[in-house]
Amino acid sequence: MSDVKQEIVKGASFLIEDVAAESVFTPEDFTEEHVMIGKTAEDFVVNEVVPEIEKIEEHQFDISRRLLSEAGELGLLGADVPEEYGGLGLDKISSSIITEKFARAGSFSLSYGAHVGIGSLPIVFFGNHEQKEKYLPALATGEKIAAYALTEPGSGSDALGAKTTAVLNEAGTHYVLNGEKQWITNSAFADVFVVYAKIDGEHFSAFIVEKEYEGVSTGPEEKKMGIKGSSTRTLILEDALVPKDNLLGEAGKGHIIAFNILNVGRYKLGIGTVGGSKRCLELAANYANERKQFKQPIAKFTLIQEKLANMATMIYAAESSIYRTGGLFEERLGGLTDEEQKDGREVAKAIAEYAVECSLNKIVGSETLDYVADEAVQIHGGYGFMAEYEVERAYRDSRINRIFEGTNEINRLLVPGTILRKAMKGELPLLEKAMNLQQELLMMMPEEVGDETLEQEKYLLKMAKKIFLMIAGAGAQKYQEKLQHEQELLSNVADIVSEIFSMESAILRTEKAIGVTGLEKNEQKLLMTQVYCQEAFNRIEAHAKESLVAMEEGDSLRTMISILRKLTRHTPINVITKKRDIAAKVLESEKYVV
Numbered sequence: 001m002s003d004v005k006q007e008i009v010k011g012a013s014f015l016i017e018d019v020a021a022e023s024v025f026t027p028e029d030f031t032e033e034h035v036m037i038g039k040t041a042e043d044f045v046v047n048e049v050v051p052e053i054e055k056i057e058e059h060q061f062d063i064s065r066r067l068l069s070e071a072g073e074l075g076l077l078g079a080d081v082p083e084e085y086g087g088l089g090l091d092k093i094s095s096s097i098i099t100e101k102f103a104r105a106g107s108f109s110l111s112y113g114a115h116v117g118i119g120s121l122p123i124v125f126f127g128n129h130e131q132k133e134k135y136l137p138a139l140a141t142g143e144k145i146a147a148y149a150l151t152e153p154g155s156g157s158d159a160l161g162a163k164t165t166a167v168l169n170e171a172g173t174h175y176v177l178n179g180e181k182q183w184i185t186n187s188a189f190a191d192v193f194v195v196y197a198k199i200d201g202e203h204f205s206a207f208i209v210e211k212e213y214e215g216v217s218t219g220p221e222e223k224k225m226g227i228k229g230s231s232t233r234t235l236i237l238e239d240a241l242v243p244k245d246n247l248l249g250e251a252g253k254g255h256i257i258a259f260n261i262l263n264v265g266r267y268k269l270g271i272g273t274v275g276g277s278k279r280c281l282e283l284a285a286n287y288a289n290e291r292k293q294f295k296q297p298i299a300k301f302t303l304i305q306e307k308l309a310n311m312a313t314m315i316y317a318a319e320s321s322i323y324r325t326g327g328l329f330e331e332r333l334g335g336l337t338d339e340e341q342k343d344g345r346e347v348a349k350a351i352a353e354y355a356v357e358c359s360l361n362k363i364v365g366s367e368t369l370d371y372v373a374d375e376a377v378q379i380h381g382g383y384g385f386m387a388e389y390e391v392e393r394a395y396r397d398s399r400i401n402r403i404f405e406g407t408n409e410i411n412r413l414l415v416p417g418t419i420l421r422k423a424m425k426g427e428l429p430l431l432e433k434a435m436n437l438q439q440e441l442l443m444m445m446p447e448e449v450g451d452e453t454l455e456q457e458k459y460l461l462k463m464a465k466k467i468f469l470m471i472a473g474a475g476a477q478k479y480q481e482k483l484q485h486e487q488e489l490l491s492n493v494a495d496i497v498s499e500i501f502s503m504e505s506a507i508l509r510t511e512k513a514i515g516v517t518g519l520e521k522n523e524q525k526l527l528m529t530q531v532y533c534q535e536a537f538n539r540i541e542a543h544a545k546e547s548l549v550a551m552e553e554g555d556s557l558r559t560m561i562s563i564l565r566k567l568t569r570h571t572p573i574n575v576i577t578k579k580r581d582i583a584a585k586v587l588e589s590e591k592y593v594v
Helices: 032-057 061-073 092-105 108-119 121-126 129-141 254-290 302-334 344-352 355-385 390-402 408-424 430-443 455-485 487-517 520-551 554-568 575-589
Strands: 146-149 165-168 174-185 192-199 203-210 216-218 232-243
Touching: 032 061, 032 092, 032 108, 061 108, 061 129, 092 108, 092 254, 092 302, 108 121, 108 146, 108 174, 108 192, 108 254, 121 129, 121 203, 121 254, 121 344, 146 174, 174 192, 174 203, 192 232, 192 254, 203 232, 203 254, 254 302, 254 344, 254 355, 254 390, 254 575, 302 344, 302 355, 302 487, 302 520, 302 575, 355 390, 355 408, 355 487, 408 430, 408 455, 408 487, 430 455, 430 554, 455 487, 455 520, 455 554, 487 520, 520 554, 520 575
Parallel strands: 146 192, 165 192
Antiparallel strands: 165 174, 174 232, 192 203, 216 232
């Protein structure tokens, strides 16, 4: 690896910069090794985990523990652990693929994800050499299982409002921790907890806490709506004695660890929801072909076809944007020196550059899975409501994803907040672009759009970026530092940003694929991109109009609405016909197909 830093793509820069198709990572770029790793993970899940799901759902956690150990033997727990500490040290795409494949495992995928992600990564990124040497080899093999303890009964989204305390004992050898951590995944069988507490009641810090330490216990198993097969309990700390050496990172700097881990958690959650969405679509397509009503398969009915096409299109946009983010991680990490690559803090910092994209992945992935699971149940009709059908469990399991890793509402506020902070720091020339746009809009004339492949979609994307600048600029100008209190407006801006990232990711993926293998082999990609961009643009227009009406009135409002009409003028496409074509391919393959 080079010791010379490469120029990197800055987080959220997609909003104001043109991006070349060849520069983005797509699932079509998987290497043979990526495919092989995916096959290993998929085979393990299908052959070893799926037959045990019913028992896992009944809280037979000895099975969960055994399966995690078996996954460790295959190297499936060590993808993100450096080789020098007993892991495989794989690239972030390999780690992502494993996470996607584990989604088929239902709530067991939560046990896996909590262990390899938020449970182990704080030590990977922020542990010192001694801590890594002590804990990571056992975590990579599954000999020990990890959990993450941040949430408390009184602090969920407001993580820094935690009440758990840590006080150094008189001998100066141990911290004494007191408090309760709520809804801790893997708590029934975890050996190691990453726990957040305030030293002397004020310095928010992270600690590595072992289950066997004096004063550490767990409450009863929670009764949950879904993800029943994952363990969720309260972690109770009553004068828990934690060695001073188990302080993770610096005292008072726990927020740095927590927020960096949340970035990875949001991205990984997005990847997992892609796998879950694909499975739901597969179940729905299979059932639609088999189920007969009025003497024909329900797959023949065009309203069923529309549902399948919508599901596939949303999955395509989510998959394209989320793997694009993984590619950004790889590119940024590739720009680190050899020394920086070995420093977990530098790796976490590199990933944090894309905090906006991680939040978008979390929002889009979780809402796509919720939609797809819901429509899969609908296609199953009454049978979808019955517990013996897999979609019933998938529907219940999907709901938590909009709450996990920061609620979608919190993430919607984080997106514009982070973008504006980047702009104020001079990392994104956003304000300059917004000022230039004001002049451009006054002189703007209708643009003729050609009919070349993807030309219309690229035009819609260009206009969408102008709409973002217009709405975000108007909001910043009107409310200034009080903008943070206009949450409905911030949410609309976040949704516009999200649609732009998804539109662009789908366009670039399709363009890249056509450039490599030709149009004929990528017709499904093109259809889904066309449909997604058309419908996303309509949603952007609605968000923009609602925002303008909230911000302006009288002549000013009429002027702004007139400008918005100029930006949204386009010739709509026939999405109904295109959706029928998309559905035909899905029904023929009985799975997500591109």
